[in-house]
Structure formats: structure tokens, C-alpha cells
Amino acid sequence: MGGVVVIGAGVGGCYAAFRLVTGSRDVTLYESGYRVGGRIRSVPVRGGGWAELGAMRLNREAAPVMALLDHLGLADSLTPFPFGRPENFVKARGNLIRQRDFADAVRIPYAVGKRSHGTDADGLTLEAVESAVLGFGRLRETYHRAVRERRPADAASARARYRTARGTAVVRGEPLEKVSWPQVLAAALDREALRLVADTGGYDVHTGGAAPWIDVLFHTPPQAEYVTLSGGMQSLPRALHSAFEAAGGRTRWGRRLCRVAFADRPGGPYELTFALEDRTGRDTGRRERVRAGTVVLALPQDALRRIRTEPGIVGPSWRDDLEAVEPVRAAKLFLAYDEPWWRACGVETGRSTTDLPLRQLWYAPGGAPRLLLAAYPSGPSAAFWDRFGAGPPYHVPGGADTFDGGPPAPAAAVAHAHRLLCHMHGVRARPPVAACRQDWGRPPYPAAWHIWRTGRATEELAARMRAPASMGAPASGGALYVVSDCWTPDPGSIPGTLGCAEQVLREHLALPRPPWPT
Incomplete structure (x- = not known):
């Protein structure tokens, strides 16, 4: 029988893998892409700071997360994250x-x-x-x-x-x-x-x-007192992953789980089939099969939907329970300028809001003084920007390396956002020198976060999602669990994800409490 297989190298998967391997389990972590973090992605900005394409702040009152950061040696990198300020x-x-x-x-x-x-x-x-x-x-x-x-x-x-x-x-x-x-x-x-x-x-x-x-x-x-990490929010899953590998864990990149079946008999160990993908996310056509006694699916709703399961792997309510939450789309457009023109308007940091399609914007987020999170629409508002999706990416000579590895932004979207910014602030600012954009509504991440549908949020349903197998308790040779923020009391958050992971690890996998408070 194989050891423990964790699917997904987001913060939940990295945390579960780290806890399991330090609990003397044989653990392999599989990730469809080639980076850790999932919906936490920090892109370095030339001149300092980060464009946080995903999660960008933490509530300091989230004591378990603060204790984990201290354990990982990241507590000293916590810095204030200004939210709404009187001058915004x-x-x-x-x-x-x-x-x-x-x-x-x-x-x-x-x-x-x-x-x-x-x-x-x-x-x-x-x-x-x-x-x-x-x-x-x-x-x-x-x-x-x-x-x-x-x-x-x-x-x-x-x-x-x-x-x-x-x-x-x-x-x-x-x-x-x-x-x-x-x-x-x-x-x-x-x-x-x-x-x-x-x-x-x-x-x-x-x-x-x-x-x-x-x-x-x-x-x-x-x-709330919000903070961020001076080394980028992605430094949290990176630190967890580094600690996981330092403790003997193994990582297999470019492998997307597409099927779960029983290896020998119902209730026995699992056979997992992975599609091998290249760095662009393209399916190479190659397949890899792996045996595992215990499987932890650290995945959001859409990724779980796309996994084919043999009859008996999950309970009869699995498909219905998956739909107890609905996806919320969001997109972030970052613009870098040669100077922070908004300071002349009496604003340095924090968040402004508007009924314009920008919806909300953040000044100098992630410690980058010349950066604007210029548009952050969510829900139906995100669809407004689809009209600018086609066409060439924004490019200014000399600005190509402003965002190190950030996804490009359509030139038409950048031009429209810049016009709206100037209109909103009553200024005539020079165009941005660079831009990047992340749409959390497009594969491989078709949602930024999830919300509970009316009447579906129950503790019983959340418990079924954490342990969805209809048979196959650990004593019978196989066990399958889900670690995800989606079906938690705090969907879309790092505390929600880590809290779900702790419940699975302690309630089902018999791990003791970690050496930091949870």
C-alpha cells in the first residue's frame, strides 16, 4: 500500500503535507502547476514590494495563523496593511x-x-x-x-x-x-x-x-488590524513547502489528478491517475498511475468537480454537497507608474471605492510605492472587463521587467482603467509604465473565493465534505479527505483553509496538536 498523497500545493495542501511529514508519515505532494501557493501569488515589483495577485492581507487577531508564522520564522516580516483611511x-x-x-x-x-x-x-x-x-x-x-x-x-x-x-x-x-x-x-x-x-x-x-x-x-x-508579509504573502506557502521537503517530503510537479479508483478491492487502497501537464498548463497526453493508502484532496470546488471517481469512492451526496457553495469571480489589475501621482491628491495608502467599473483601488499595496491596484472588481462587476480581453498586451519600452513573471494585462483594459483613474481623481497623470492582471474567473482558477448558498451551510455538510468517502475508513485500507476553504465558516480565507486542515489532521488522521497554538 502507498503512503499519504496530498493533491494541491496551495496553502492548505502545503500545510497538510508539512504536518503529516513531521508527524512521521510518508508523504508525496502532487501539484498540477509548477509553483506553490494556489490562489496566493506574489509577483515582485521592480523597486521593491509585491503585486499580490491573490490573498493580500491577514487579520492580526487570527491567532493560529500568527502562531504558525512565528513557528516558521515569518513573524518578523509582518507589516501593517492600511485599509480604509479617512482621506481615502x-x-x-x-x-x-x-x-x-x-x-x-x-x-x-x-x-x-x-x-x-x-x-x-x-x-x-x-x-x-x-x-x-x-x-x-x-x-x-x-x-x-x-x-x-x-x-x-x-x-x-x-x-x-x-x-x-x-x-x-x-x-x-x-x-x-x-x-x-x-x-x-x-x-x-x-x-x-x-x-x-x-x-x-x-x-x-x-x-x-x-x-x-x-x-x-x-x-x-x-x-480589525490587518497585516501583510514584507516578503510577499506567497512566502507563507513557500515556507511550509520548504519545511515539508526539508523533513523528507517529496513534490511532483505538473501532475493533475483526473481519476480516483480502488486499486484492488472496494475499501482498499486507491489508484490515482494523473495527467501530466507542461508549464503552460497543456495536457501532454501522458498519464501516471500511483497507489495511495490515504489521499488528501487540497483543492477548491472546480478542481474537485473535474475528478472522475469510481463508484463507491465517495458518498451518494458528494455531487450535491459540492454545489452547496457558489463561485465568486474577481480580477485584479495592477498599474505601475513612474511616480505616485495620487500623493498630490492627499492620499498615500489605503483603499478607495467607487461605482465606476474599477469598484475598488488600493494605493501602494504590498509595499510598492509606485504601484496601484487600479481595479479590483468582484462578482458581476468583473465581467465588465471581458470586453477588453482580446488584443495585444500592454507594453512600454523599458517597463517589461517591472513585474517579474506577472501575467500581462490587455492594452485596452489598461488604457480604460487609466482614463477612469484620472477621471475619478480629477488629474491628468502620465500613462503607467507597466501593468499585470490576474483574472480569478478563468482556468485554472475559475473562482477567487466561494460563498455558501442559502440554506446549505450546515456543520453536517461541512463534515461530509472533509471526509466524503462512503466506505473505506482507515482501518479498511483506504481513506480520502478534503482540505479546502470552500466549505468552512470562513470561505476564501487562509484561516478557513488552515482550520479545515487541522480538523482533518486531528479528527481523521490522528495527528496530535502542533507545537504552536491552534
């Missing part, structure tokens, strides 16, 4: 205001009046949640204060009281678990307030379930 802009309905202007309802271009929790998108969102889950704001404050002060019993008490309040919440006669997030907003906010949230929140209002999204909001600190 909001461009909506043709008006340009500062974030601080939301303190005066008269100055904003929406007739929302004075509100109990403020007139910006976050305040109106909290108002809607409070109308559904009584005492939400107070319970969230109590919970996070206890977490910061390291009072676990008080934190657990606040969380339990929140779950009770959420469990009895009703929206227009329906239990909270059966309504969507837009229904919660519509039940509490008038038309102008709804428009403000949609226009200025930065992200498109998603259509997923209300209950799991309110859970995410509860576990997000009211005044």
Missing part, C-alpha cells in the same frame, strides 16, 4: 468625497439621513444585521475584546450567546438560515441605503446565504 476617496453618482465625509450625512450623495450605526457602507450593513440578529454589535464587541485580552471562557460565552441569537433570528417571517443576504439588507434598508451599500462597499453584494455571511462578519473584528 469614494466616487459615486458623479461625486468625489472622502471617507471622513460620511460623518456628515449632508455631504454624501445619498438621501439616507442620520443612522444609528453611521452612513457609510459598513455602518448600514451593521444596521441591517442588527435588525435581524438582536444584540449583534454588542456581542461582537464583547467577543473580540475577550479574544484580544486572552479570556477564552468569556469569548466562548459571547460566541454561544451570539449563536443563540442567530438561531432564533427571523427575517420577514422566515428563519435566518432560509434567507439570502440581499433579503436581510432589503428587509432593513430603504432604497437609497441599499444603493449606497452596493455602490460604495467595494465588493458587489453577493447573493449567498445570510446566516453564514453574518457568521463571517461576527468573527471579523470591528476595528
